[in-house]
Amino acid sequence: MGLFGLDALLFRTPLYPSYLEPDSSTGQFELILHREQAAQAANGDNLIATLGNSRFAYAPRLANELTPQTGYVFRHAGVAGSDVRTWYYMLRDLDPAAERYRAIVFGVDDFADEDGLFNPNDDIRSLHYVIARLRWSDAWDFARSFDGRQLQWEAFRSALLKGLVYQADVRAFLSDPLKRIRYVQLCRQGYESWTYDYLETDRSLAGMEIDWSAWSVKFPPGVDQDQRDTVRNYLMRKAAPQVGRLAGYRRLWFGRILERYARSRTRIIFVRLARGPIRRPDNIIRTTSASIREFATRPNVLLCDEHAFDALERPELFKDGLHLNRAGIARFSPMLAEKISGMLGPWAKR
Amino acid sequence: MLFNTTQFFIFLGVVLALFYAAPRAWRRYILLVASYWFYGTWNPKFIALLLTLTAIDYTAGRWLEKISEPRRRKAVLILSLCANFGFLGFFKYYNFLGRNLAWLLGRPENAFWMDIVLPLGISFHTFQSISYVVDVYRGQQKAIRSPIDYALFICFFPQLVAGPIVRARYFFHDLLDWHAPSTDDVSRGLLLMTLGLTKKMAFADQFARIANGYFSNVAGNPGILTAWSGVFAFGLQIYFDFSGYTDMAIGMALLLGFHFPVNFRRPYLASSITDFWRRWHISLSSWLRDYLYIPLGGNRHGRWKTYRNLMLTMLLGGLWHGASWNFMIWGGYQGVLLSVERLVRGDRPAQDGWEDWLYPVRALATFGLALIGWVFFRAANLTESMAVLRQMFGRTPGHLLLEPWHWGLAAVSLVVALGEEKSEWLERLAKAPVLAYASGLAAMFFFLEMFGAFDAAIPFIYFQF
Numbered sequence: 001m002g003l004f005g006l007d008a009l010l011f012r013t014p015l016y017p018s019y020l021e022p023d024s025s026t027g028q029f030e031l032i033l034h035r036e037q038a039a040q041a042a043n044g045d046n047l048i049a050t051l052g053n054s055r056f057a058y059a060p061r062l063a064n065e066l067t068p069q070t071g072y073v074f075r076h077a078g079v080a081g082s083d084v085r086t087w088y089y090m091l092r093d094l095d096p097a098a099e100r101y102r103a104i105v106f107g108v109d110d111f112a113d114e115d116g117l118f119n120p121n122d123d124i125r126s127l128h129y130v131i132a133r134l135r136w137s138d139a140w141d142f143a144r145s146f147d148g149r150q151l152q153w154e155a156f157r158s159a160l161l162k163g164l165v166y167q168a169d170v171r172a173f174l175s176d177p178l179k180r181i182r183y184v185q186l187c188r189q190g191y192e193s194w195t196y197d198y199l200e201t202d203r204s205l206a207g208m209e210i211d212w213s214a215w216s217v218k219f220p221p222g223v224d225q226d227q228r229d230t231v232r233n234y235l236m237r238k239a240a241p242q243v244g245r246l247a248g249y250r251r252l253w254f255g256r257i258l259e260r261y262a263r264s265r266t267r268i269i270f271v272r273l274a275r276g277p278i279r280r281p282d283n284i285i286r287t288t289s290a291s292i293r294e295f296a297t298r299p300n301v302l303l304c305d306e307h308a309f310d311a312l313e314r315p316e317l318f319k320d321g322l323h324l325n326r327a328g329i330a331r332f333s334p335m336l337a338e339k340i341s342g343m344l345g346p347w348a349k350r
Numbered sequence: 351m352l353f354n355t356t357q358f359f360i361f362l363g364v365v366l367a368l369f370y371a372a373p374r375a376w377r378r379y380i381l382l383v384a385s386y387w388f389y390g391t392w393n394p395k396f397i398a399l400l401l402t403l404t405a406i407d408y409t410a411g412r413w414l415e416k417i418s419e420p421r422r423r424k425a426v427l428i429l430s431l432c433a434n435f436g437f438l439g440f441f442k443y444y445n446f447l448g449r450n451l452a453w454l455l456g457r458p459e460n461a462f463w464m465d466i467v468l469p470l471g472i473s474f475h476t477f478q479s480i481s482y483v484v485d486v487y488r489g490q491q492k493a494i495r496s497p498i499d500y501a502l503f504i505c506f507f508p509q510l511v512a513g514p515i516v517r518a519r520y521f522f523h524d525l526l527d528w529h530a531p532s533t534d535d536v537s538r539g540l541l542l543m544t545l546g547l548t549k550k551m552a553f554a555d556q557f558a559r560i561a562n563g564y565f566s567n568v569a570g571n572p573g574i575l576t577a578w579s580g581v582f583a584f585g586l587q588i589y590f591d592f593s594g595y596t597d598m599a600i601g602m603a604l605l606l607g608f609h610f611p612v613n614f615r616r617p618y619l620a621s622s623i624t625d626f627w628r629r630w631h632i633s634l635s636s637w638l639r640d641y642l643y644i645p646l647g648g649n650r651h652g653r654w655k656t657y658r659n660l661m662l663t664m665l666l667g668g669l670w671h672g673a674s675w676n677f678m679i680w681g682g683y684q685g686v687l688l689s690v691e692r693l694v695r696g697d698r699p700a701q702d703g704w705e706d707w708l709y710p711v712r713a714l715a716t717f718g719l720a721l722i723g724w725v726f727f728r729a730a731n732l733t734e735s736m737a738v739l740r741q742m743f744g745r746t747p748g749h750l751l752l753e754p755w756h757w758g759l760a761a762v763s764l765v766v767a768l769g770e771e772k773s774e775w776l777e778r779l780a781k782a783p784v785l786a787y788a789s790g791l792a793a794m795f796f797f798l799e800m801f802g803a804f805d806a807a808i809p810f811i812y813f814q815f
């Protein structure tokens with residue numbers, strides 16, 4: 001009991017989580033959550049929250065240049081490397097009453113469920129993103145959402161004793177507490193403007209060609225190893241056996257989110273992101289389901305036109321095999337704002 | 351099955367439940383089966399070896415009690431010792447001797463090499479078994495009638511693989527006149543298990559990362575500070591690792607109603623090398639004293655023979671740890687230090703008092719000398735040991751490998767050790783009111799939670815011996 005008490009005192013109150021390393025997974029997640037909570041206070045009832053991973057790269061500043069016409073304000077609560085399990089816990093604390101936003105927009109790779117080689121259930125990064133959001137009552141359920149026994153145990157014990165996840169952060173904190181405190185304060189002051197005004201790199205893959213029949217790629221000069229790796233590992237990934245793992249995962253976690261918003265006026269919108277700098281041929285993978293399309297039968301769920309952003313699938317608009325570059329973001333942001341505003345209709349005070 | 355794993359705690363929970371749920375007459379059988387099962391999880395084949403040694407020494411004990419003629423008694427003792435040292439020698443030292451023989455004969459290094467797996471804990475249970483037979487021979491211990499009881503003495507799981515080396519009289523006193531553990535025993539047992547686990551996972555395993563990093567690439571980590579901090583980390587690792595294991599072993603034995611002697615008494619607070627060996631791995635050093643040093647003549651035959659006996663005892667003590675020249679050198683180094691200390695001190699008793707104003711200097715010097723010894727203990731071979739020593743006493747400054755929180759851990763352990771030395775807080779905590787006791791346990795668990803290395807189960811160092 002004493003151990004749980006000490007753990008709770010430090011890690012279930014803001015006492016320690018306020019001083020998490022801002023560049024850690026948990027620190028990033030918490031910074032974004034608090035930034036968006038602050039944005040809720042500063043804005044009216046015209047907010048649209050977007051959620052996704054680093055592929056959902058758009059600039060809210062550019063999207064909000066259309067606010068005078070659309071009436072909507074876009075806020076991005078996406079976290080690099082995150083997925084729908086983490087978005088569920090993000091939204092649960094960001095929007096406890098499930099009514100704060102006009103719409104919540106999820107950016108996904110595809111409406112169809114393409115299984116990769118990695119089991120999404122067993123992505124332990126989720127634990128590190130959401131640890132500060134987990135409650136005692138989540139421990140069993142959260143742990144059970146992993147398939148591997150070892151991971152289930154790790155998730156379970158960590159949800160009960162958060163210090164097990166925070167220990168590396170605590171040790172780093174103890175190594176130089178003053179430096180950490182100063183950095184946290186700096187981040188608190190500047191995070192909103194750093195992220196809102198952030199400009200993506202203007203590097204691109206312009207000139208890249210892929211011969212899908214020979215499964216070979218010709219890179220333009222000046223492309224670095226990271227860029228090559230993302231193209232080879234993501235864009236030119238081989239088909240994995242389609243066993244329905246992603247479908248199950250999406251049905252579970254999007255299902256929970258949709259359940260929370262079932263009686264809400266908040267619309268849930270799914271957007272298929274630009275798939276890559278070059279489109280993969282359709283015959284590479286034969287998916288067997290499209291869970292996102294299934295969600296569209298629910299009353300408050302909308303699907304954005306799947307091909308709405310196909311025009312962005314060009315090497316000169318991507319910085320690597322996964323992410324849009326500055327020019328891509330500059331084109332995508334207003335497109336997104338227009339598309340979503342169009343789907344929601346003109347803004348009117350509720 | 352390592353003590354610091356979930357599987358072990360499940361195993362222990364099941365054993366405790368079965369032990370206390372079963373009728374009294376069944377309990378030793380439960381412990382015996384559990385102990386063999388525990389050993390079998392590592393390598394079931396070597397249970398046969400354990401049984402063979404058990405049968406030999408059990409029979410030797412029984413014969414020694416029946417036979418009265420001194421020559422025949424001696425023959426039985428020698429037979430038993432030959433069997434014990436024979437098995438130990440074959441499994442532990444065959445390849446070492448083979449390598450050296452090949453070198454002497456100018457043959458390839460692996461000319462006599464055999465693929466031999468070292469049975470877990472063989473050095474510990476062999477020494478324990480030998481002490482029993484010698485004690486029976488000397489008339490200091492009655493031969494045990496029940497083979498089950500004797501088998502349990504050899505394979506009792508809390509101390510089977512890494513000690514402490516328990517003398518027969520302590521073990522059978524508890525086994526043959528078994529009493530349910532008192533409340534104090536249970537609280538002390540739980541406290542020791544928690545303390546041991548904390549020592550292992552929060553201290554030893556954290557320092558292990560530094561030490562392993564340094565010793566895996568000595569050439570790539572040059573500099574005085576680098577070398578000293580790498581060796582310092584190993585010094586703390588080996589202490590916390592081994593004393594943590596021992597604390598857990600003593601703690602779980604207490605929960606089962608057995609009382610094992612203390613094996614460590616804050617060795618890094620020792621004020622001399624003599625004092626260090628009274629505090630470090632006490633069950634081994636007292637074994638060496640009783641069954642080697644004293645039979646060799648101890649300090650009874652003049653100064654030079656005392657030095658010779660010290661050297662021989664420590665050399666063999668070093669060799670007990672492992673079959674390599676490094677362990678021999680480590681043992682020899684300890685022997686030289688003990689001899690020099692005795693030479694300087696003369697016949698005066700060792701000054702171990704805290705009150706001595708020179709104590710901090712002497713303790714620091716002893717710690718430094720112990721660290722230098724650990725270089726031979728940890729380095730892969732003699733060449734690497736010399737490379738480390740050259741760095742420790744070189745000219746390049748280097749950098750500290752420890753982060754500030756490592757120093758924090760070291761400082762906490764020093765404060766706790768000083769507190770224990772002065773006021774025996776552990777004993778007092780075990781008998782303290784529930785709230786204070788629970789707070790102590792919670793603090794240890796919290797320390798474990800914050801600093802425990804949970805991502806990898808690092809084996810106990812002494813499991814390899």
